[in-house]
Amino acid sequence: MISITNSARSSFLDCQKKYFWEYVRRWSPLKEPYYFLWGRFIHELLGTLYTFGDLQGLAKAFQGIETQREVLLKTGLYTPEEIEATCVTAKGCLSGYFLRWREADKQYEGLDVERVFTLPLSEDVVFKGRLDRAVRDLSDGAIVLQEHKTAAALSPGYWDSLVFDTQNKGYLLGLQHAIGHADCRKVIYDVLVKPNFKRKVGESLYALAERTADAYIRDRNMLFVRKPIEYRTEQIENYRYELEQLAETLRWHYQEGIWLPHHTKLTRCAFSPLCAEGEDSWARRRFRIRAEIHPELVGVGE
Numbered sequence: 440m441i442s443i444t445n446s447a448r449s450s451f452l453d454c455q456k457k458y459f460w461e462y463v464r465r466w467s468p469l470k471e472p473y474y475f476l477w478g479r480f481i482h483e484l485l486g487t488l489y490t491f492g493d494l495q496g497l498a499k500a501f502q503g504i505e506t507q508r509e510v511l512l513k514t515g516l517y518t519p520e521e522i523e524a525t526c527v528t529a530k531g532c533l534s535g536y537f538l539r540w541r542e543a544d545k546q547y548e549g550l551d552v553e554r555v556f557t558l559p560l561s562e563d564v565v566f567k568g569r570l571d572r573a574v575r576d577l578s579d580g581a582i583v584l585q586e587h588k589t590a591a592a593l594s595p596g597y598w599d600s601l602v603f604d605t606q607n608k609g610y611l612l613g614l615q616h617a618i619g620h621a622d623c624r625k626v627i628y629d630v631l632v633k634p635n636f637k638r639k640v641g642e643s644l645y646a647l648a649e650r651t652a653d654a655y656i657r658d659r660n661m662l663f664v665r666k667p668i669e670y671r672t673e674q675i676e677n678y679r680y681e682l683e684q685l686a687e688t689l690r691w692h693y694q695e696g697i698w699l700p701h702h703t704k705l706t707r708c709a710f711s712p713l714c715a716e717g718e719d720s721w722a723r724r725r726f727r728i729r730a731e732i733h734p735e736l737v738g739v740g741e
């Protein structure tokens with residue numbers, strides 16, 4: 440059975456060889472980019488916050504930070520200072536988020552948190568995803584998908600570009616056809632913007648993290664922003680058709696074992712050592728083979 444996610448789809452469309460390294464051979468760079476770690480860390484904490492709800496959820500999420508500190512220390516991939524700074528920043532982020540949305544969240548009844556869905560696309564290809572949260576809007580009874588996003592900044596065209604967001608449409612497909620909320624077409628896009636502070640001369644990573652954590656609480660109305668987006672049925676169904684076409688294409692590549700390099704940009708690619716030197720070279724020392732196919736479907740602590 441071939442399983443695809445939004446990330447796997449992006450990888451394949453970017454470069455077939457990249458998909459091969461990532462999802463057929465399951466190579467992962469030893470140290471994942473920091474933004475990926477931060478995104479997973481925060482998603483995990485928000486998952487805990489909403490699983491338990493309100494003050495109990497906040498307390499459990501703070502405990503979750505301690506658990507994740509231990510998990511990260513055991514990996515040996517990050518320095519104790521990097522881990523401590525991440526935990527301090529996460530505490531500020533979580534506190535600011537909670538204060539910002541505690542009242543507004545009373546409008547919603549939580550239905551599902553961090554639920555993994557599987558949607559068959561053909562006999563041997565499935566589409567998988569992990570929804571952040573499904574809620575019922577108590578004002579009109581509508582089922583709504585809530586998606587958390589960490590962002591470095593909100594550029595002028597940020598919201599307009601979301602009409603093209605395939606992840607939202609894919610998750611709505613999952614909610615409609617795999618979980619059974621057939622009428623759900625609306626997403627609350629829940630953005631957590633990271634304060635863009637530069638490290639001052641002589642400033643420790645820990646001091647920078649404390650400054651960032653303070654800003655999350657002080658500037659919470661600017662840094663935590665939500666916007667509802669409603670997709671037309673036609674837009675969601677078109678994406679299903681696109682995924683079904685991709686399923687056909689991928690099956691062919693798996694059968695033939697053909698994965699062409701498609702290096703269109705001269706920007707850095709995490710897999711360039713494998714492409715340049717091959718798997719049976721020194722390059723493999725910079726990578727590990729994952730147990731799981733799709734890391735985004737498992738939590739940091741799993």
Ligand code: SF4
Pocket residue numbers: 454455456457460700701702703708709710711714
């Ligand atoms: S180095 Fe180029 S060809 Fe190789 S995986 Fe990356 S983008 Fe594709």
